[in-house]
Amino acid sequence: MGWLGLDDTDSLNGGCTTEVLFQLLKDLPEFVSYSNPRLVRLWPFAQRRTRGNAAVAVELTTENEKELLKHLDDWWIQHLIALKGEIGTSNHSDRTQYPADPGMVWVSEAMNDEVFYKSAVSSEIQLSELPSVTRHWGGNGRIGATAAILWPATHFTYEAIAWREDDSEGPRQLDEEALTLVEDLEDTFLCRNPKLGTSLLAPRGNSPVLFGIRAWSKDVAQQALSILENGKDTEPSKGSLVFQTNQATGDHLGKPIEAVVRSKSILKKGHVVLETSEGQWMAFRQSHTVALLSQWLIEGDIILGNGLRDENNVLHLELLQVKQSMSEQKRPRCKVCNKSMKSMGKNQGLRCKKCNQTSSRGWIEVERVAPFVGWVQPPPSSRRHLSKPLEER
């Protein structure tokens, strides 16, 4: 029947949104049942985004909506109001930290809205733009909560999440054998960083999440969850849920954009700024192949790119491909000793410094060979949650 959405409950003292939903479901009165928990990733540049930028929603069924709303009122007061004003943790230490401003939304009937959802994954949404709902609580978090409810879920994947017990401390304990089993399951994805050989299942740092396993199907998510939870060296969890999610759907991107490179600057750390016919594009060093390919580009190259535009309208590249590259002008090589010939001065031709052979030709056109053919994408560990892996396209 109805849907409940929740967002912006993250804080340093816990309050991870998925865990808050788990607690809320545990506390539901007997006359309410739940189904279809979902985890919806939103626009990564949202000004007040939370850690991981995820909102959650769940379908609730009851014969007594009035009592359910009373229960939710109480639960809101007891558990969520207190989180307002908490400062969230972030992987990006350079950005302004906004205090949590939890929001909860209830709609009596299932609703979906493709247009609203698309803008929530690709642009900033204001509170004033929210559609009217049956009941809402709190502030900024209502934006994500609403988007999670309105997500039409035309493409989806799954993530099984388990949470640590409240008194767990220190490094997460996950059974090695079970980890390998899960990572090798067909239909799980983004479980391992192939370059470093490290597991991506457990979050780092201060998070109540014990692990999250992404899968293309619900059955596999469920199966993987049970393997890892039951691994003999896996620490006990306080519980788990399998979420339907918009992760790896590519929903945040429109069609690729074709552009001509006007100029390129490579910044100190290897980040690349491209001025193109379609505005400024940026490739971060962490995007690895995307940055390497960007570094190779020269003026006049025609490229295809895709990514999100930030608040300054700079496109952050998540996909890049060379469509047509300029040839390069090079000095010809000496026919005798194959050394590159040097100019003897303006209009005076070239000379080989080794054997003094001369040539009247100044330049030859050489085709440049791009280091990568076809689309390139950042490695799993620096890819957005929403990004669709290339091999699934």
Ligand SMILES: [Zn+2]
């Ligand atoms: Zn020579």
